Amino acid sequence: MPYVMVAPAMTFLLVFTFYPLANLVYLSFFRYNLISDKVFIGLTNYRNLLFVKKDFIQALKNTALYSFAVVFFTILLAILFALWLEKDSKINRFLQKSMFTPYLIAMVSTAYIWSWMFDVDSGLLNAALAFVKLSPLRWLNDSSLAIWCIVIVSVWKSLGYYLLIVLASLKSIPSEIIEAAELDNTPWLRKFFRIILPMISPQIFFLLITITISSFKVFDSVRVMTNGGPGNATDVLVTYIHRYAFQMNMRVGYASAAGSLLLGILMILTVFYFRFAGRRVHYQ
C-alpha cells in the first residue's frame, strides 16, 4: 500500500529531476549540438570552460560577487529590521506586510518596475538625483554599477520574506531568558551577541544556505534588466549556460559542462556550510 502511494511521486522525481541530472553530467563529456552525433571528448569542455575561454570565469566572478552581496545585505537587514519591528503594533504589522508584498510578485514584474525607475533619461531615480542637484547616474548602463542595481532589486524583493522568518525565530526565544538578561542590566549589544544571536543561529544558518543557493541560480532579473550587459558585466552562470545551450549554435555538451560545474559549486557550498557553520550553530 505505501508503495502505491509514493510510486507516482518517485516516478516523477526520477524522470524529471534525477534522470536529467545524470544525463547532464554524461553529456558534459561530449561534443553535442542536438543535430550531429555525440562525440566523446573527455574533459575538453571543462578545460575550455576553466582555462581556455575567459567568459565563464567572468560569469562565475559576477555570480559570486552578486551572491555574496545579496546574502550579506539580506541577512544583515533582515536581522536589523526584525529587531526593530519585533514589537507587535499596528504600524509594525503593516510595515511587515508591505515589505513582504514584493516577494509574491514575479521577478520579471519587479525587474520591469525597477528598470523603469533606473531608466537613464526619464527614470524616477535620476529625477530624484536631479532634484537634489546631483548629476544623473547611468545605473543599468554603467558596467560597474549594473550588478549592484540587480543586487538592490533582489534584496528589495525578498527581504520581507526573510524578515518574517527571523521575526518568527525571535519570537521563539523563551521570554525568561530575555527577562533574566534585562534584570541583570545586560548592555544591549552584549545581549544581542551573547543571547539573541546564538538563539536564532539555526534559522540564520538556514537562511544562509537558502539565499546562497537561490542567488547562484539568478536569471530572471538579469535577463530582463541587463541581459548580461553592458558587455558581460552582469553575465551570470545561468544566463551563460542558457546562452550557450540555446543561442551559440546549441553547444549542448559545453553548456552541460557549465551546468555540472554550477551543480558542483552548489553541492560544495552546501556541504561546506553544514560542516563548518553547522558546528558553531546553537541547537536547542
Next chain:
Amino acid sequence: MHSKYTGFKLRRLAVSGISFTFKLFMLVLFLFPFYWMIVTSFKTYGGSIVFPPTLLPHTFTLEAFEQVFTRLNLWNYLKNSVIVTVAVIVIQTLIGVPAAYAFSRYSFKGRGIMLALVMAAFMVPTQITFITVYIMMSKLRWLNTLLPQIVPFGASAYGIFLLRQAFMQVPTDIIEAARLDNAGEIKIMTRIMLPAAKSSLMTVTLFSFVGSWNSYFWPLVMSNAEKVRPLTLAIERLKDQDAGINWPVIMAGNMIMVLPVLLIFLLMSNKIISSMGYRGIK
C-alpha cells in the same frame, strides 16, 4: 530630579519620532514602486517622459491598456498562465498528498532512501536540468504544447516534505480510532489528515500558485511558439516591438500580470503572513 525626568522623556520621544519617520520611509520604499507602476500605466507616452516626473497622470488615459490588447493576443497568454497554474496545483496535490501520507505514517523498505531522494530533489535547480529536460521534450515533440510547463512539475519535493511534517503532527490515536471504525486509507487521508494539515496545504498551494504564475525561465526555454507562452513572456513582446521603450504600455502589461497575485495577497494577507513565518522556522 524633575528636569532629569523630562529629559529622559524627551529623549524617548525623539527616539520614537525618528523610528516612526524611518518606518514611513520604509513604507514608501516598499510600496512606492507599485504605485509608480500603476500611475505610469495610466499616463500617455509623452506624459511618462516629462521632467520632472509627475506623481499623478497629467491626462488620465487607458491608451496603454488598449495598446497592450491590440498589440498582443493577451487572452492567449492569460489562458496559458491559468491552465498551467491550475494544472500544476491539481497534479501536485494529487501526487504529493498520498506520498506525504505514506512517508509520515508507514514504515516500509526503502523509505529512508526515498525520503533522502525527495530532499535531494528539493536541492536540484531547474536552472541546470533544463538542458536535458529540453532534449527530452523535443524528442517527445511536446515543445509546441503546454505539457513541458506542467508535467515536469508533477511532483513537488518541497510540498511533499512540508505536508509530511504536518501529517506527522496528527496524533496516532485518532488514526487508530478511525481504523477501528473500518475507515479506509483514502477516508483517513481526506477526512482526518487533510483537515488537520489545512494550513500547510494552503502554504504549499500558495507556493505552487506563485511559482507557476510567476515562472519565466522555464517557459522561456520550453516553448517554441507564442501560442503556448504565458503572461510572463508576453511583456517582453511589448518591449521588442517598439523603437523607444514605451514604459506606460509595459507597466500596463505588468499590472495585468501582478493584479491577481496582489488581490489574493490583499484578501488573505494575515493568513499568508502567519503561515510563512511559522513555516520558516520549521
